[in-house]
Amino acid sequence: MRIxxxxxxxxxxxxxxxxxxxxxxxxxxxxxxxxxxxxxxxxYDELTKRYEAGEISFADTQSFNLDEYVGLPxxxxxxxxxxxxxxxxxxxxxxxxxxxxxxxxxxxxxxxAADYDKAIRDAGGIDLQIxxxxxxxxxxxxxxGGSFASRTHVDVLTEQTRRDxxxxxxxxxxxVPTHCITQGLGTIMESGEALLIATGAGKAEAxxxxxxxxxxxxxxxxxxQMHPNAIVLLDEPAAQGLELADFYREVWAKxxx
Ligand code: GLP
Numbered sequence: 001m002r003i004x005x006x007x008x009x010x011x012x013x014x015x016x017x018x019x020x021x022x023x024x025x026x027x028x029x030x031x032x033x034x035x036x037x038x039x040x041x042x043x044y045d046e047l048t049k050r051y052e053a054g055e056i057s058f059a060d061t062q063s064f065n066l067d068e069y070v071g072l073p074x075x076x077x078x079x080x081x082x083x084x085x086x087x088x089x090x091x092x093x094x095x096x097x098x099x100x101x102x103x104x105x106x107x108x109x110x111x112x113a114a115d116y117d118k119a120i121r122d123a124g125g126i127d128l129q130i131x132x133x134x135x136x137x138x139x140x141x142x143x144x145g146g147s148f149a150s151r152t153h154v155d156v157l158t159e160q161t162r163r164d165x166x167x168x169x170x171x172x173x174x175x176v177p178t179h180c181i182t183q184g185l186g187t188i189m190e191s192g193e194a195l196l197i198a199t200g201a202g203k204a205e206a207x208x209x210x211x212x213x214x215x216x217x218x219x220x221x222x223x224x225q226m227h228p229n230a231i232v233l234l235d236e237p238a239a240q241g242l243e244l245a246d247f248y249r250e251v252w253a254k255x256x257x
Contacts, residue, residue, distance in 0.1 A: 004252045005245060005252070008235060009199045012233045017056075031064065060095075065100065066139075067140045071178070081101040120183070135203060138158075140183045141180040148223045152182065153182065197233045203238045209222060
């Protein structure tokens with residue numbers, strides 16, 4: 001795991017966008033895994049800025065969202081397919097049909113989850129997976145207690161996650177769905193690179209567990225300690241609980257030199 005502690009979310013966005021840009025220069029047909037939530041928004045703004053400046057193109061790229069709520073109407077603006085179109089896909093040059101998400105509107109969510117997992121494999125797997133982290137340590141929507149080997153599946157959201165996400169639903173937890181389809185931890189672990197972004201003091205405990213805690217289903221993100229190519233981009237408030245922060249800074253600086 002490589003850890004960068006950077007001054008601002010905008011600095012993080014630049015580092016993350018550099019990695020995506022260099023991947024797409026090497027491999028224009030790369031497959032990106034996309035995360036929702038507020039954390040990746042500065043990154044999506046940065047990618048849009050670079051697209052508008054002619055520095056990056058998604059014309060041969062496919063994307064797969066991490067997850068989707070179950071129970072929202074298909075046109076609900078907070079549905080993750082709509083969210084990702086609004087904040088990235090529709091702002092750049094992804095070809096029509098190249099941005100994928102779990103299809104929670106077929107009437108058979110278990111089958112839809114299996115089909116989605118297969119679609120990722122059929123596309124050649126995810127080259128670079130962008131990740132946020134929940135305050136309870138979830139990645140995608142893999143809540144505590146889930147299997148580290150899980151594939152894309154239907155899952156239940158914790159009350160904390162629903163409380164955290166109520167801000168997208170008029171602050172009303174009763175409007176937040178209780179279920180989702182999410183890429184499994186086993187699916188996420190097959191990505192070529194896992195790029196996790198965490199900002200703000202609200203994520204400090206989850207980040208402390210992610211980087212320095214024991215690998216445990218209590219904090220699902222800790223499985224990334226076993227990922228051969230995981231990069232964790234943090235701002236100072238998110239990194240405040242790390243015992244070895246100065247060492248990580250030194251290692252990151254040496255890698256950049
Ligand atoms: C959401 C998403 C995750 C996201 C996380 C954190 O519920 N399912 O993919 O990483 O929770 O969200 P935020 O970035 O808004 O804090």
